[in-house]
Amino acid sequence: MSLNEQVILVTGAGGGLGGTAAQALAGQGAQVILLDKSIPKLEKVYDAIVAAGGPEPVMYPFDLAGASEAQYEEMAEAIAQRYGVLHGVLHAAVEFSAYSPIANYKTKDWGHALNVNLSAPFLLCRVLLPLLQRSEHASIVFISDSSARKVQAYSGAYGVAKIALEGFAGILAAELEAGQKIRVNTLVPGPVDSPLRKRAYPAEDKAALPSMNSLDPLFVYLFSDASIGKTGQIIDAQTFKP
Template sequence: MPLTKQTILITGAGGGLGSTAALALAKQGASIILLDKSIPKLEKIYDAIIEAKAPTPAIYPFDLAGATEVQYHELASTIEEKYGHLNGLLHSATELDAFTPMAIHSTMAWGHTLNVNLNAVFMLTQVLLPVLQKAEHASIVVTSDSFVREARAYTGAYGVSKIAVESYAKILAEELSDAGKIRVNILVPGPVNSPLRKKAFPAEDKNKLPEMNEISPAYQYLFGKLSIGTTGQTVDARTFKL
C-alpha cells in the first residue's frame, strides 16, 4: 500500500467528500485523523474504514468555526505527541448557507462561512506547519469549487471564501517552495453527487453526475509520491487520470 506509515488529517471528514477521501486514502494504507464537529458522522466513516480492514483511524471532534486559537494549538500538540509528524492535511470542511444577494446577506452567515471555509484553513495550517515540516515530504490540499472559481452573482460568502482560499493556497505554495518539503495544491472536485451539491442545486438530476468515489484517484495522487515536487497547482478531478 503506497501510503503505509503516512498520517493524514482530514477536516470535514464526516461530510460527503471528506469521508470519500478518508476511505480512499485509508485503503492505500494511510492512518487517517478524522476531524469534524459531528461525532455520529465521524463514527460512521470510522466504521467504514474499519470494515475495509484499513489502518485504524483516529477521531477528533472539533468545531472549526467555534474553536479558539488555544484549541487549535492544543490540536497540533496532540497530533505531534501521538504521531511525531504529519504527512498530509486535507481541507475538506465546507460551509454553504444559501445563494444570497450581497444586499441582504446575513452578517452571521457571512462570518460563519468565512470562518469555516477560509479562516480555519489559515489557522489550522499555521499551527500544523511545524508538524508537517517534521515529515520527509508533506502535502497540503485545499478544496475549491468549479462553480465559484470565478465571481458569480448570489454566491455570497461561499463564493468569496473559495476564491480567497485558492489565493491563500498559491501564496503558501510560493512561500514553502524553496524548502521543497511541503507541497500545497488545490483540488477542484467538479460537479459530483455529494450532499453539498444537493443543497446547492436541489432541482438538478443527480443521476447524471459522477459519484463521489470516482474522484478518489485525485486524492490518492495528491497525497502520494507521484505528486512530490508538484506545488501551487490546481487539479481538476473531472479531467484527472492516474
C-alpha cells in the same frame, strides 16, 4: 500508490468529500485523523474504514468555526504527542447553505461561513506546519470550487471564501516551494453527487453526475509520492489525469 505509515488529517471528515477522501486514503494504508464537529458522522466514517480493513483511524471532534486559537494549538500538540509527525492535510470542511443575494446576508452568517471556509484553513496550516516540516515530504490539499474563477452571482460568503482560498493556497505554495518538503495544491472536484451539490442545485438530476468515489484516485495521488514536485497547482478533476 501506497500511503502506508502516512499520517493525514482530513477536515470535514464526517461526510461528503471529506468522508469519501478519508476512506480512500485509509484504503491505501494511511493513518487518517478524522476531524469534524459531528460525532455521529465521524463514527460512521470510522466504522466504514475499519470494516474495509483500513488502519484504525483517530476521531477528533472539533468545531472549526467555534474553536479558539488555543484549541487549534492544543490539537496540533495532541497530534505531535501521538504521532510526532504529519504527512498531509486535506481541507475538505465546507460551510454552505444556499445561494443568496449579498443584500440578504446576515453578518453572523457571513462571518460563520468565512470562518469555516477560509479562516480555519489558515489557522490549521499555521499550527500544523511545524509537524508537516518533520516529514521528508508532505502534502497540503485545499478543496475549492469552479465558482472561484467564474465569480458566480449569489455565491455569497462561500464564493468569496473560495476565491480567497485559492489565493491563499498559491501564496503558501510559493512560500514553501524553496524548502522542497511541503507541496500545496488546490483540487476543484467539479460536478459530483455530493451533499454540497444537492444543497446548491436541489432540482438537478443527480443520477447523471459522477459519484464522489470517482475522485478517489485523485485524492490518493495528491498525497502519494507520485505527486512530489507538483505544487502551486489548481487541479480540475474533470480534466486532470494522475
